[in-house]
Amino acid sequence: MPDMNAPYTSTRYRPRKKDLHVTYEHYYRVDLFTSTLDKQLEELNSRFNEHSMELLSLSCSLVAKEINVDQICLLVEKYYPEDFTEQEIIQLRYQLELFNVERTKNTILSGISTISELCKSLVETQKRETYYLVDRVVRLILTLPVSTATTERGFSAMKIFKNRLRNKMSDDYLANSLVVYIEKEISETFDSEAIIDDFKDLKGRRAVL
Template sequence: MELSKYSVCSLLVMFNPARVVLKGIIDDGSCSSQRGDADSAFGYTKSFEFVLILHLMKEIMGITEILSQALQKKSQDIINAMNLVAATKERLSELRNTGWDSLLARVKAFSEKHEVDILDLNALYRSSRYRPRLQDNHVTFEHYYRVDIFISTLDKQLQELNNRFNDQVMDLLTLSSSLVPSKRSKVLNVDHICSLVEKYYPADFTEQERTRLESELELFNIELSKNSKLSGASTLTEVFKVLVETEKCENYNLLYRLIRLILTLPVSTATTERAFSGMKICKNRLRTKMSDDFLAYNLVVYIERKIAEKFDSESVIEDFKLLKGRRVEL
Protein backbone atom coordinates (compact mmCIF):
# COMPACT_ATOMS: atom_id res chain seq x y z
CA MET A 1 0.00 0.00 0.00
CA GLU A 2 1.37 3.42 -0.95
CA LEU A 3 1.46 5.95 1.87
CA SER A 4 0.37 9.54 1.37
CA LYS A 5 0.59 12.59 3.58
CA TYR A 6 -3.00 12.04 4.73
CA SER A 7 -2.48 8.37 5.63
CA VAL A 8 0.61 9.26 7.69
CA CYS A 9 -1.34 12.08 9.42
CA SER A 10 -4.17 9.62 10.11
CA LEU A 11 -1.68 7.20 11.63
CA LEU A 12 -0.36 9.94 13.91
CA VAL A 13 -3.89 10.92 14.96
CA MET A 14 -4.94 7.28 15.49
CA PHE A 15 -1.66 6.30 17.17
CA ASN A 16 -3.13 5.19 20.51
CA PRO A 17 -6.25 3.50 19.03
CA ALA A 18 -4.01 1.60 16.61
CA ARG A 19 -1.92 0.32 19.51
CA VAL A 20 -5.06 -0.78 21.33
CA VAL A 21 -6.14 -2.76 18.26
CA LEU A 22 -2.70 -4.36 17.96
CA LYS A 23 -2.76 -5.29 21.66
CA GLY A 24 -6.14 -6.93 21.16
CA ILE A 25 -4.81 -8.99 18.24
CA ILE A 26 -1.80 -10.06 20.34
CA ASP A 27 -4.13 -11.32 23.07
CA ASP A 28 -6.96 -12.76 20.96
CA GLY A 29 -5.48 -13.34 17.48
CA SER A 30 -6.88 -16.27 15.50
CA CYS A 31 -3.46 -17.77 14.64
CA SER A 32 0.13 -17.59 15.83
CA SER A 33 1.40 -15.81 12.69
CA GLN A 34 -1.22 -13.07 13.09
CA ARG A 35 -0.34 -12.63 16.76
CA GLY A 36 3.37 -12.57 15.90
CA ASP A 37 2.91 -9.89 13.25
CA ALA A 38 0.81 -7.81 15.63
CA ASP A 39 3.41 -8.19 18.39
CA SER A 40 6.17 -7.07 16.04
CA ALA A 41 4.13 -4.04 14.89
CA PHE A 42 3.26 -3.16 18.48
CA GLY A 43 6.96 -3.23 19.36
CA TYR A 44 7.68 -0.71 16.61
CA THR A 45 5.03 1.69 17.92
CA LYS A 46 6.82 1.84 21.28
CA SER A 47 10.05 2.89 19.61
CA PHE A 48 11.27 6.49 19.62
CA GLU A 49 12.88 5.82 16.23
CA PHE A 50 9.49 4.77 14.77
CA VAL A 51 7.88 8.02 15.95
CA LEU A 52 10.78 10.04 14.51
CA ILE A 53 10.52 8.36 11.10
CA LEU A 54 6.75 8.83 11.09
CA HIS A 55 7.08 12.57 11.66
CA LEU A 56 9.86 12.80 9.05
CA MET A 57 7.62 11.06 6.49
CA LYS A 58 4.86 13.54 7.24
CA GLU A 59 7.23 16.48 6.65
CA ILE A 60 8.61 15.11 3.37
CA MET A 61 5.21 14.12 1.97
CA GLY A 62 3.79 17.49 2.92
CA ILE A 63 6.51 19.16 0.83
CA THR A 64 6.35 16.83 -2.19
CA GLU A 65 2.55 16.31 -2.36
CA ILE A 66 1.80 19.51 -4.34
CA LEU A 67 4.51 18.66 -6.86
CA SER A 68 3.19 15.10 -7.26
CA GLN A 69 -0.30 16.40 -8.02
CA ALA A 70 1.01 19.00 -10.48
CA LEU A 71 2.99 16.38 -12.42
CA GLN A 72 -0.19 14.37 -13.00
CA LYS A 73 -1.93 17.25 -14.74
CA LYS A 74 -1.95 17.96 -18.46
CA SER A 75 0.90 19.45 -20.43
CA GLN A 76 -0.25 23.09 -20.20
CA ASP A 77 0.73 22.93 -16.51
CA ILE A 78 4.30 21.77 -17.19
CA ILE A 79 5.80 25.24 -16.76
CA ASN A 80 4.15 25.61 -13.34
CA ALA A 81 5.27 22.08 -12.47
CA MET A 82 8.89 22.95 -13.30
CA ASN A 83 8.69 25.98 -11.03
CA LEU A 84 7.31 23.69 -8.33
CA VAL A 85 10.28 21.35 -8.81
CA ALA A 86 12.68 24.19 -8.01
CA ALA A 87 10.57 25.28 -5.02
CA THR A 88 10.36 21.69 -3.72
CA LYS A 89 14.13 21.26 -3.94
CA GLU A 90 14.65 24.54 -2.07
CA ARG A 91 12.17 23.58 0.67
CA LEU A 92 13.75 20.13 1.14
CA SER A 93 17.20 21.74 1.36
CA GLU A 94 15.88 24.21 3.93
CA LEU A 95 14.40 21.37 5.99
CA ARG A 96 17.70 19.47 5.77
CA ASN A 97 19.79 22.44 6.92
CA THR A 98 17.59 24.01 9.59
CA GLY A 99 14.69 21.67 10.34
CA TRP A 100 16.24 19.11 12.68
CA ASP A 101 15.69 20.94 15.98
CA SER A 102 12.01 21.72 15.33
CA LEU A 103 11.35 18.16 14.14
CA LEU A 104 13.03 16.70 17.23
CA ALA A 105 10.97 18.99 19.49
CA ARG A 106 7.71 17.78 17.87
CA VAL A 107 8.80 14.14 18.17
CA LYS A 108 9.61 14.55 21.86
CA ALA A 109 6.27 16.27 22.54
CA PHE A 110 4.42 13.48 20.71
CA SER A 111 6.37 10.80 22.59
CA GLU A 112 5.57 12.35 25.96
CA LYS A 113 1.88 12.58 25.06
CA HIS A 114 1.67 8.95 23.95
CA GLU A 115 3.99 7.47 26.59
CA VAL A 116 6.80 6.52 24.23
CA ASP A 117 10.18 6.28 25.96
CA ILE A 118 12.47 9.18 25.01
CA LEU A 119 16.05 7.99 24.69
CA ASP A 120 19.09 9.79 26.02
CA LEU A 121 20.31 11.21 22.72
CA ASN A 122 23.80 11.78 24.16
CA ALA A 123 24.24 8.08 24.91
CA LEU A 124 26.44 6.00 22.59
CA TYR A 125 24.57 4.28 19.80
CA ARG A 126 25.33 0.57 19.62
CA SER A 127 24.76 -1.18 16.32
CA SER A 128 26.45 -3.77 14.10
CA ARG A 129 26.76 -1.15 11.36
CA TYR A 130 29.33 0.75 13.44
CA ARG A 131 32.64 -0.89 14.31
CA PRO A 132 33.84 -0.72 17.92
CA ARG A 133 36.54 1.73 16.83
CA LEU A 134 33.86 4.09 15.53
CA GLN A 135 31.70 3.61 18.60
CA ASP A 136 34.57 4.91 20.70
CA ASN A 137 34.45 8.07 18.59
CA HIS A 138 31.17 9.12 20.22
CA VAL A 139 28.58 7.98 17.67
CA THR A 140 25.58 8.98 19.75
CA PHE A 141 21.86 8.38 19.25
CA GLU A 142 21.54 12.05 18.31
CA HIS A 143 24.19 11.63 15.60
CA TYR A 144 22.56 8.46 14.28
CA TYR A 145 19.06 9.96 14.13
CA ARG A 146 20.20 13.30 12.69
CA VAL A 147 22.84 12.11 10.20
CA ASP A 148 21.92 8.52 9.29
CA ILE A 149 18.14 8.97 9.22
CA PHE A 150 17.18 12.65 8.90
CA ILE A 151 19.94 14.03 6.64
CA SER A 152 20.40 10.78 4.72
CA THR A 153 16.68 10.54 3.87
CA LEU A 154 16.48 14.14 2.70
CA ASP A 155 19.67 13.74 0.65
CA LYS A 156 18.10 10.77 -1.14
CA GLN A 157 14.96 12.79 -1.86
CA LEU A 158 17.01 15.64 -3.27
CA GLN A 159 19.15 13.27 -5.29
CA GLU A 160 16.06 11.63 -6.79
CA LEU A 161 14.63 15.02 -7.78
CA ASN A 162 17.96 16.07 -9.29
CA ASN A 163 18.17 12.81 -11.25
CA ARG A 164 14.59 12.98 -12.50
CA PHE A 165 14.64 16.72 -13.25
CA ASN A 166 18.13 17.51 -14.46
CA ASP A 167 18.80 20.33 -16.92
CA GLN A 168 18.20 18.12 -19.96
CA VAL A 169 14.85 16.86 -18.69
CA MET A 170 13.75 20.39 -17.80
CA ASP A 171 14.63 21.62 -21.29
CA LEU A 172 12.74 18.74 -22.92
CA LEU A 173 9.71 19.45 -20.74
CA THR A 174 9.92 23.09 -21.80
CA LEU A 175 10.06 21.99 -25.45
CA SER A 176 7.02 19.76 -24.90
CA SER A 177 4.99 22.61 -23.41
CA SER A 178 6.20 25.08 -26.04
CA LEU A 179 4.54 23.01 -28.77
CA VAL A 180 1.11 23.36 -27.15
CA PRO A 181 -0.79 26.64 -27.73
CA SER A 182 -1.48 28.32 -24.40
CA LYS A 183 -4.77 29.97 -23.45
CA ARG A 184 -3.15 33.38 -23.08
CA SER A 185 -1.11 33.32 -26.29
CA LYS A 186 -2.11 31.27 -29.34
CA VAL A 187 1.42 31.65 -30.76
CA LEU A 188 4.32 29.22 -30.43
CA ASN A 189 7.78 30.52 -29.57
CA VAL A 190 9.54 29.54 -32.81
CA ASP A 191 13.07 30.64 -31.86
CA HIS A 192 12.93 28.84 -28.52
CA ILE A 193 11.66 25.60 -30.10
CA CYS A 194 14.30 25.66 -32.84
CA SER A 195 17.14 26.25 -30.36
CA LEU A 196 16.03 23.29 -28.21
CA VAL A 197 15.70 21.07 -31.31
CA GLU A 198 19.22 22.02 -32.37
CA LYS A 199 20.49 21.24 -28.87
CA TYR A 200 18.77 17.89 -28.20
CA TYR A 201 17.91 16.44 -31.62
CA PRO A 202 20.99 17.11 -33.79
CA ALA A 203 20.96 13.57 -35.18
CA ASP A 204 17.23 13.64 -36.07
CA PHE A 205 17.18 16.92 -37.98
CA THR A 206 19.78 18.11 -40.47
CA GLU A 207 20.70 21.77 -40.69
CA GLN A 208 18.52 22.15 -43.77
CA GLU A 209 15.58 20.45 -41.98
CA ARG A 210 15.95 22.76 -38.98
CA THR A 211 15.64 25.72 -41.33
CA ARG A 212 12.53 24.18 -42.88
CA LEU A 213 11.16 23.44 -39.38
CA GLU A 214 11.39 27.15 -38.54
CA SER A 215 9.32 27.95 -41.65
CA GLU A 216 6.79 25.26 -40.77
CA LEU A 217 6.38 26.66 -37.25
CA GLU A 218 5.80 30.17 -38.56
CA LEU A 219 3.09 28.89 -40.92
CA PHE A 220 1.67 26.77 -38.13
CA ASN A 221 1.37 29.88 -35.95
CA ILE A 222 -0.77 31.56 -38.61
CA GLU A 223 -2.99 28.51 -38.93
CA LEU A 224 -3.46 28.31 -35.16
CA SER A 225 -5.38 31.58 -35.20
CA LYS A 226 -7.75 30.29 -37.88
CA ASN A 227 -8.14 26.60 -37.04
CA SER A 228 -10.28 26.04 -33.94
CA LYS A 229 -9.28 22.37 -33.70
CA LEU A 230 -5.58 23.19 -33.47
CA SER A 231 -5.99 26.15 -31.12
CA GLY A 232 -8.33 24.11 -28.90
CA ALA A 233 -5.76 21.33 -28.32
CA SER A 234 -4.67 21.43 -24.68
CA THR A 235 -2.03 18.68 -24.70
CA LEU A 236 0.74 17.59 -27.02
CA THR A 237 -1.12 14.34 -27.66
CA GLU A 238 -4.19 16.27 -28.79
CA VAL A 239 -2.07 18.40 -31.15
CA PHE A 240 -0.65 15.19 -32.60
CA LYS A 241 -4.13 13.71 -33.09
CA VAL A 242 -5.43 16.85 -34.79
CA LEU A 243 -2.48 16.84 -37.20
CA VAL A 244 -3.28 13.22 -38.12
CA GLU A 245 -7.08 13.64 -38.31
CA THR A 246 -6.87 16.77 -40.50
CA GLU A 247 -4.07 15.19 -42.60
CA LYS A 248 -1.86 18.17 -41.88
CA CYS A 249 0.94 15.85 -40.79
CA GLU A 250 2.00 15.75 -44.45
CA ASN A 251 2.17 19.53 -44.72
CA TYR A 252 3.94 19.87 -41.36
CA ASN A 253 5.98 16.68 -41.59
CA LEU A 254 8.96 18.02 -39.61
CA LEU A 255 6.72 19.33 -36.81
CA TYR A 256 4.94 15.96 -36.89
CA ARG A 257 8.31 14.18 -36.54
CA LEU A 258 9.34 16.40 -33.64
CA ILE A 259 6.10 15.78 -31.71
CA ARG A 260 6.40 12.05 -32.34
CA LEU A 261 9.96 12.04 -30.93
CA ILE A 262 8.83 13.88 -27.79
CA LEU A 263 5.81 11.61 -27.24
CA THR A 264 8.05 8.52 -27.24
CA LEU A 265 10.10 9.85 -24.30
CA PRO A 266 7.73 8.56 -21.54
CA VAL A 267 8.06 4.98 -22.85
CA SER A 268 11.22 4.25 -20.85
CA THR A 269 9.64 5.57 -17.63
CA ALA A 270 6.47 3.58 -18.19
CA THR A 271 8.47 0.39 -18.73
CA THR A 272 10.37 0.95 -15.48
CA GLU A 273 7.15 1.56 -13.54
CA ARG A 274 5.61 -1.59 -15.04
CA ALA A 275 8.70 -3.56 -14.00
CA PHE A 276 8.42 -2.42 -10.36
CA SER A 277 4.69 -3.17 -10.32
CA GLY A 278 5.36 -6.62 -11.75
CA MET A 279 8.13 -7.22 -9.22
CA LYS A 280 5.68 -6.79 -6.33
CA ILE A 281 3.49 -9.52 -7.82
CA CYS A 282 6.22 -11.96 -8.89
CA LYS A 283 8.41 -11.65 -5.78
CA ASN A 284 5.91 -11.74 -2.94
CA ARG A 285 6.27 -12.76 0.69
CA LEU A 286 6.35 -16.47 -0.19
CA ARG A 287 9.04 -16.02 -2.85
CA THR A 288 11.65 -13.96 -1.01
CA LYS A 289 14.47 -16.41 -1.85
CA MET A 290 13.95 -16.13 -5.62
CA SER A 291 17.27 -15.52 -7.42
CA ASP A 292 17.81 -12.41 -9.54
CA ASP A 293 18.02 -14.35 -12.82
CA PHE A 294 14.84 -16.32 -12.13
CA LEU A 295 13.07 -13.11 -11.10
CA ALA A 296 14.21 -11.37 -14.31
CA TYR A 297 12.89 -14.22 -16.47
CA ASN A 298 9.54 -14.17 -14.65
CA LEU A 299 9.26 -10.40 -15.00
CA VAL A 300 9.89 -10.55 -18.75
CA VAL A 301 7.08 -13.09 -19.17
CA TYR A 302 4.74 -11.13 -16.87
CA ILE A 303 5.39 -7.65 -18.31
CA GLU A 304 5.30 -8.82 -21.93
CA ARG A 305 2.51 -11.32 -21.32
CA LYS A 306 0.65 -10.27 -24.48
CA ILE A 307 3.64 -11.40 -26.50
CA ALA A 308 4.16 -14.51 -24.35
CA GLU A 309 0.56 -15.59 -24.92
CA LYS A 310 1.31 -15.98 -28.64
CA PHE A 311 3.84 -18.77 -27.95
CA ASP A 312 2.32 -22.24 -27.77
CA SER A 313 3.79 -25.14 -25.80
CA GLU A 314 4.94 -27.01 -28.91
CA SER A 315 7.12 -24.13 -30.13
CA VAL A 316 8.72 -23.81 -26.67
CA ILE A 317 9.47 -27.55 -26.60
CA GLU A 318 11.00 -27.41 -30.09
CA ASP A 319 13.25 -24.51 -29.16
CA PHE A 320 14.27 -26.33 -25.98
CA LYS A 321 15.15 -29.46 -28.01
CA LEU A 322 17.34 -27.45 -30.37
CA LEU A 323 19.47 -26.04 -27.54
CA LYS A 324 21.48 -29.29 -27.29
CA GLY A 325 21.20 -33.02 -27.91
CA ARG A 326 19.45 -35.12 -25.27
CA ARG A 327 19.43 -38.80 -24.47
CA VAL A 328 15.66 -38.96 -24.10
CA GLU A 329 13.30 -37.82 -26.84
CA LEU A 330 10.91 -35.12 -25.58
Protein backbone atom coordinates in the same frame (compact mmCIF):
# COMPACT_ATOMS: atom_id res chain seq x y z
CA MET B 1 -15.55 27.79 11.28
CA PRO B 2 -13.12 29.72 13.51
CA ASP B 3 -12.75 33.46 13.45
CA MET B 4 -9.87 34.00 11.01
CA ASN B 5 -8.81 37.20 12.79
CA ALA B 6 -8.66 35.54 16.21
CA PRO B 7 -5.25 34.60 17.70
CA TYR B 8 -4.22 31.09 16.75
CA THR B 9 -3.48 28.73 19.64
CA SER B 10 -1.86 25.37 19.09
CA THR B 11 -3.21 22.32 20.89
CA ARG B 12 0.15 20.51 20.71
CA TYR B 13 2.32 22.83 22.77
CA ARG B 14 2.07 25.85 25.03
CA PRO B 15 1.95 29.02 22.92
CA ARG B 16 4.88 31.40 23.14
CA LYS B 17 4.53 35.16 23.41
CA LYS B 18 5.24 35.78 19.73
CA ASP B 19 2.65 33.15 18.77
CA LEU B 20 -0.09 35.28 20.31
CA HIS B 21 0.18 37.65 17.35
CA VAL B 22 -0.43 34.82 14.84
CA THR B 23 -4.01 34.68 13.62
CA TYR B 24 -5.86 31.71 12.18
CA GLU B 25 -5.70 33.33 8.75
CA HIS B 26 -1.91 33.66 8.98
CA TYR B 27 -1.56 30.07 10.17
CA TYR B 28 -3.63 28.54 7.36
CA ARG B 29 -2.46 30.84 4.57
CA VAL B 30 1.23 31.08 5.47
CA ASP B 31 2.40 28.40 7.86
CA LEU B 32 0.26 25.46 6.77
CA PHE B 33 -0.02 26.35 3.07
CA THR B 34 3.69 27.11 2.66
CA SER B 35 4.83 23.91 4.33
CA THR B 36 2.42 21.85 2.22
CA LEU B 37 3.58 23.60 -0.94
CA ASP B 38 7.23 22.97 -0.04
CA LYS B 39 6.57 19.26 0.41
CA GLN B 40 4.81 19.03 -2.95
CA LEU B 41 7.62 20.90 -4.70
CA GLU B 42 10.19 18.65 -3.07
CA GLU B 43 8.32 15.57 -4.25
CA LEU B 44 7.99 16.93 -7.79
CA ASN B 45 11.68 17.83 -7.92
CA SER B 46 12.65 14.34 -6.82
CA ARG B 47 10.32 12.74 -9.35
CA PHE B 48 11.10 14.92 -12.38
CA ASN B 49 14.73 15.68 -13.13
CA GLU B 50 16.05 18.46 -15.35
CA HIS B 51 15.84 16.24 -18.42
CA SER B 52 12.16 15.48 -17.85
CA MET B 53 11.30 19.11 -17.10
CA GLU B 54 12.85 20.32 -20.35
CA LEU B 55 10.92 17.70 -22.31
CA LEU B 56 7.72 18.75 -20.56
CA SER B 57 8.43 22.36 -21.45
CA LEU B 58 8.87 21.23 -25.05
CA SER B 59 5.44 19.64 -24.89
CA CYS B 60 3.91 22.85 -23.50
CA SER B 61 5.64 25.02 -26.09
CA LEU B 62 3.98 23.20 -28.98
CA VAL B 63 0.46 23.93 -27.70
CA ALA B 64 1.11 27.48 -26.52
CA LYS B 65 -0.70 30.40 -28.14
CA GLU B 66 2.56 31.44 -29.76
CA ILE B 67 5.16 28.76 -30.42
CA ASN B 68 8.69 29.51 -29.26
CA VAL B 69 10.54 28.29 -32.35
CA ASP B 70 14.05 28.80 -30.97
CA GLN B 71 13.35 26.89 -27.77
CA ILE B 72 11.77 23.95 -29.59
CA CYS B 73 14.64 23.67 -32.07
CA LEU B 74 17.23 23.78 -29.28
CA LEU B 75 15.46 21.06 -27.29
CA VAL B 76 14.98 18.89 -30.37
CA GLU B 77 18.63 19.25 -31.27
CA LYS B 78 19.61 18.39 -27.70
CA TYR B 79 17.36 15.41 -26.99
CA TYR B 80 16.61 13.96 -30.43
CA PRO B 81 19.90 14.15 -32.36
CA GLU B 82 19.40 10.70 -33.86
CA ASP B 83 15.88 11.45 -35.08
CA PHE B 84 16.67 14.70 -36.89
CA THR B 85 19.54 15.61 -39.16
CA GLU B 86 21.02 19.10 -39.21
CA GLN B 87 19.16 19.84 -42.43
CA GLU B 88 15.88 18.63 -40.94
CA ILE B 89 16.33 20.87 -37.89
CA ILE B 90 16.70 23.85 -40.23
CA GLN B 91 13.57 22.75 -42.09
CA LEU B 92 11.80 22.25 -38.75
CA ARG B 93 12.40 25.90 -37.91
CA TYR B 94 10.69 27.01 -41.14
CA GLN B 95 7.81 24.59 -40.61
CA LEU B 96 7.26 25.84 -37.06
CA GLU B 97 7.19 29.45 -38.23
CA LEU B 98 4.64 28.62 -40.94
CA PHE B 99 2.63 26.48 -38.54
CA ASN B 100 2.62 29.32 -36.04
CA VAL B 101 1.01 31.60 -38.62
CA GLU B 102 -1.48 29.03 -39.87
CA ARG B 103 -2.70 28.22 -36.35
CA THR B 104 -4.11 31.72 -36.02
CA LYS B 105 -6.19 31.23 -39.19
CA ASN B 106 -7.32 27.64 -38.64
CA THR B 107 -10.14 27.30 -36.09
CA ILE B 108 -9.37 23.64 -35.37
CA LEU B 109 -5.65 24.16 -34.78
CA SER B 110 -6.17 27.31 -32.73
CA GLY B 111 -8.46 25.53 -30.26
CA ILE B 112 -6.07 22.77 -29.19
CA SER B 113 -4.78 22.67 -25.63
CA THR B 114 -2.95 19.33 -25.33
CA ILE B 115 -0.25 17.58 -27.31
CA SER B 116 -2.55 14.63 -28.09
CA GLU B 117 -5.15 17.01 -29.54
CA LEU B 118 -2.43 18.55 -31.67
CA CYS B 119 -1.53 15.14 -33.07
CA LYS B 120 -5.17 14.40 -33.92
CA SER B 121 -5.69 17.85 -35.43
CA LEU B 122 -2.73 17.43 -37.76
CA VAL B 123 -4.34 14.27 -39.10
CA GLU B 124 -7.88 15.66 -39.29
CA THR B 125 -6.82 18.83 -41.09
CA GLN B 126 -4.52 16.83 -43.39
CA LYS B 127 -1.57 18.96 -42.29
CA ARG B 128 0.45 15.98 -41.20
CA GLU B 129 2.28 15.68 -44.51
CA THR B 130 2.76 19.43 -44.86
CA TYR B 131 4.29 19.75 -41.40
CA TYR B 132 5.80 16.28 -41.27
CA LEU B 133 8.69 17.36 -39.04
CA VAL B 134 6.33 18.98 -36.55
CA ASP B 135 4.30 15.79 -36.57
CA ARG B 136 7.46 13.80 -35.86
CA VAL B 137 8.27 15.96 -32.84
CA VAL B 138 4.72 15.56 -31.53
CA ARG B 139 4.83 11.78 -31.85
CA LEU B 140 8.20 11.57 -30.13
CA ILE B 141 6.82 13.58 -27.21
CA LEU B 142 3.74 11.35 -26.99
CA THR B 143 6.00 8.34 -26.41
CA LEU B 144 7.37 9.88 -23.19
CA PRO B 145 4.57 8.66 -20.87
CA VAL B 146 4.88 5.16 -22.34
CA SER B 147 8.63 5.04 -21.89
CA THR B 148 8.35 6.40 -18.34
CA ALA B 149 5.71 3.84 -17.40
CA THR B 150 7.79 1.04 -18.91
CA THR B 151 10.80 2.12 -16.87
CA GLU B 152 8.79 2.21 -13.65
CA ARG B 153 7.33 -1.22 -14.37
CA GLY B 154 10.83 -2.50 -15.08
CA PHE B 155 12.14 -1.37 -11.70
CA SER B 156 9.11 -2.84 -9.94
CA ALA B 157 9.59 -6.16 -11.71
CA MET B 158 13.32 -6.17 -10.96
CA LYS B 159 12.57 -6.03 -7.23
CA ILE B 160 10.50 -9.20 -7.63
CA PHE B 161 13.04 -11.12 -9.70
CA LYS B 162 16.37 -10.06 -8.26
CA ASN B 163 15.92 -10.51 -4.53
CA ARG B 164 18.31 -11.56 -1.77
CA LEU B 165 18.14 -15.24 -2.74
CA ARG B 166 18.75 -14.57 -6.43
CA ASN B 167 21.26 -11.75 -6.31
CA LYS B 168 23.80 -13.62 -8.49
CA MET B 169 21.54 -13.69 -11.53
CA SER B 170 23.36 -12.76 -14.75
CA ASP B 171 22.37 -9.61 -16.62
CA ASP B 172 21.22 -11.47 -19.74
CA TYR B 173 19.03 -13.87 -17.79
CA LEU B 174 17.60 -11.00 -15.74
CA ALA B 175 16.84 -8.95 -18.87
CA ASN B 176 15.11 -11.88 -20.57
CA SER B 177 13.06 -12.64 -17.46
CA LEU B 178 12.00 -9.01 -17.11
CA VAL B 179 10.85 -8.83 -20.73
CA VAL B 180 8.64 -11.89 -20.28
CA TYR B 181 7.27 -10.59 -16.97
CA ILE B 182 6.61 -7.01 -18.11
CA GLU B 183 5.06 -8.01 -21.44
CA LYS B 184 2.67 -10.53 -19.91
CA GLU B 185 -0.04 -9.93 -22.48
CA ILE B 186 2.31 -10.88 -25.30
CA SER B 187 4.03 -13.76 -23.53
CA GLU B 188 0.69 -15.39 -22.68
CA THR B 189 0.02 -15.84 -26.39
CA PHE B 190 3.17 -17.94 -26.85
CA ASP B 191 2.73 -21.65 -27.44
CA SER B 192 4.86 -23.65 -25.00
CA GLU B 193 5.09 -26.61 -27.36
CA ALA B 194 6.37 -24.39 -30.17
CA ILE B 195 9.03 -22.95 -27.87
CA ILE B 196 10.14 -26.46 -26.87
CA ASP B 197 10.32 -27.51 -30.53
CA ASP B 198 12.41 -24.46 -31.43
CA PHE B 199 14.74 -25.13 -28.51
CA LYS B 200 15.00 -28.77 -29.58
CA ASP B 201 15.92 -27.83 -33.15
CA LEU B 202 18.81 -25.63 -32.04
CA LYS B 203 21.07 -28.68 -31.72
CA GLY B 204 20.87 -32.42 -31.36
CA ARG B 205 20.06 -33.71 -27.89
CA ARG B 206 20.33 -37.12 -26.28
CA ALA B 207 17.08 -36.94 -24.34
CA VAL B 208 13.68 -36.28 -25.85
CA LEU B 209 12.20 -32.98 -24.70
